[in-house]
Amino acid sequence: MKVREITSLIEAFAPLSLQESYDNAGLIVGREDDEIHRVLLTVDVTEEVIEEALEQECDMIVAHHPIIFHALKRFNSSSYVERCVEQAIRHGIVIYAAHTNLDSAQDGMSWRVAQMLGLENIKVLDPTSSEGVGFGVVGELSEAVASEDFMRRVMECFSVGALRHSDIVLPKVKRVAICTGAGGSLIDKARDAAADIYLTSDLKYNDFMRHEKSIILADMGHFESEYCVIQILFDILSKKIPIFAVRKSVRSRNPVNYMV
Numbered sequence: 001m002k003v004r005e006i007t008s009l010i011e012a013f014a015p016l017s018l019q020e021s022y023d024n025a026g027l028i029v030g031r032e033d034d035e036i037h038r039v040l041l042t043v044d045v046t047e048e049v050i051e052e053a054l055e056q057e058c059d060m061i062v063a064h065h066p067i068i069f070h071a072l073k074r075f076n077s078s079s080y081v082e083r084c085v086e087q088a089i090r091h092g093i094v095i096y097a098a099h100t101n102l103d104s105a106q107d108g109m110s111w112r113v114a115q116m117l118g119l120e121n122i123k124v125l126d127p128t129s130s131e132g133v134g135f136g137v138v139g140e141l142s143e144a145v146a147s148e149d150f151m152r153r154v155m156e157c158f159s160v161g162a163l164r165h166s167d168i169v170l171p172k173v174k175r176v177a178i179c180t181g182a183g184g185s186l187i188d189k190a191r192d193a194a195a196d197i198y199l200t201s202d203l204k205y206n207d208f209m210r211h212e213k214s215i216i217l218a219d220m221g222h223f224e225s226e227y228c229v230i231q232i233l234f235d236i237l238s239k240k241i242p243i244f245a246v247r248k249s250v251r252s253r254n255p256v257n258y259m260v
Contacts, residue, residue, distance in 0.1 A: 001244060003094050004032040006039060006060065009240050010098050010233070014105035018133060023100045024066040029085060030094030036060040039237065041230045042249040043223060045095055047080055050087045052251045059093055064229040066097035102229065106132035109180040112228045113199070114139050116157055117176065125177055126189050136179035136186050136200075138193045144174040147197065147216055154199060154220055158227065161258035164219040166208045173197045173216065180225040191215050201225045223254035 007027060019025040040058035042049045045067040053061055067084055077083050088095050102108045106124075114122050114137050125136030141150075147168050155163050176197055177190035183200030184207045190198035197216040201224070211217050230248050237246045 001036055001241070002032070003027065003030055003034045003036055003060065003096075005241075006036065006062070006237065007032070007096055009236055010062070010096070011101075013236050014098050014102040014108060016101055018101040018104050020100040022069075024069055025097050025099040025101050028066060028068055028095045028097055029088045030060070030092075030096075034059075034092075034094055036094060038245040038247060040247050040249055041233045042252040043226055043229055044252065044255075045084050045088075046251075046253075047083060047087070048251040048253070049249055050084050050093065052249055053093055054091060056247055058245075058247060060096065061088075061093060062096050062098065062233055064097065064099060064102065064226055066099055067095055098229075098233065102232070103181060104128070104133055104135050108232070109226060109229060110135070110137040110178045112232055113158075113178050113180055113225060114176070116228065117154065117178075118142065119176055119178075125179060125193060126186055136177060136183060136189065138175065138177040138190070138195055141174050141176065144172040147171060147173050150176075150197065151218055154218070158220060158224045160220050160224045161260065162221075164203065164208075166211045166217040167213070168216060169211060169213045170196050170216060180228075181222060187211075187217065199225075221254070221256065223256065227252075 036059045038058040039060045040053045042063045044065050045063045075082050119139030122137050122139035124134040125138045127134035150173050173196035175195045177195035179186050179200045182202035184203050187210050199218050201222040203219040
């Protein structure tokens with residue numbers, strides 16, 4: 001298949017026009033008319049993932065995070081970014097990223113986390129002008145559950161090594177707001193949505209003081225909140241081209257380690 005045949009399927013689900021101005025989603029290494037035979041899906045492009053692609057004879061990597069965010073002034077193997085790009089070019093591996101466009105697309109990242117947790121009546125938390133598009137979601141559990149039980153469910157479902165949270169100001173939760181990735185900017189949106197708990201990641205120290213005793217803030221970890229991207233991308237591609245080889249990376253790993 002041609003690269004454009006793969007990217008067109010992803011972009012039909014998550015148009016590049018939805019990406020934020022700071023982002024670098026899309027085709028990063030390679031050309032649209034390059035021919036590919038196997039695709040490897042990952043959260044990040046790392047040296048381990050490049051090695052996995054070579055071993056699995058995958059000539060295209062589709063990631064969530066773009067390997068290049070800022071302009072590279074030189075290629076001298078001094079950073080993992082340079083080494084990954086060098087290896088990709090040297091071995092003819094195409095690199096593509098679906099990032100903030102997939103975050104804000106309907107049925108995208110936050111939607112998937114909400115569905116995995118069994119939320120109902122899901123709506124966009126911070127909508128744009130387009131219906132069903134925007135960052136984060138808010139929904140409801142079928143019945144209220146103990147706050148600590150819900151957070152332990154999150155830990156188990158997403159393999160969270162340590163879940164940071166604010167004071168448990170509510171004994172039970174039912175209405176849940178979610179934003180995968182760094183979602184500190186949507187704390188007020190979660191409060192305005194009358195959520196009992198806001199599940200996100202990358203919260204800062206002072207963020208945990210912004211609950212105003214009306215909402216529980218829970219930081220599940222950036223990687224943990226976004227690992228579902230591999231399954232989302234797999235569903236997009238495998239349903240449209242079931243006979244094409246699409247593989248889930250087994251070396252896409254969390255760069256954050258926990259000592260317990």
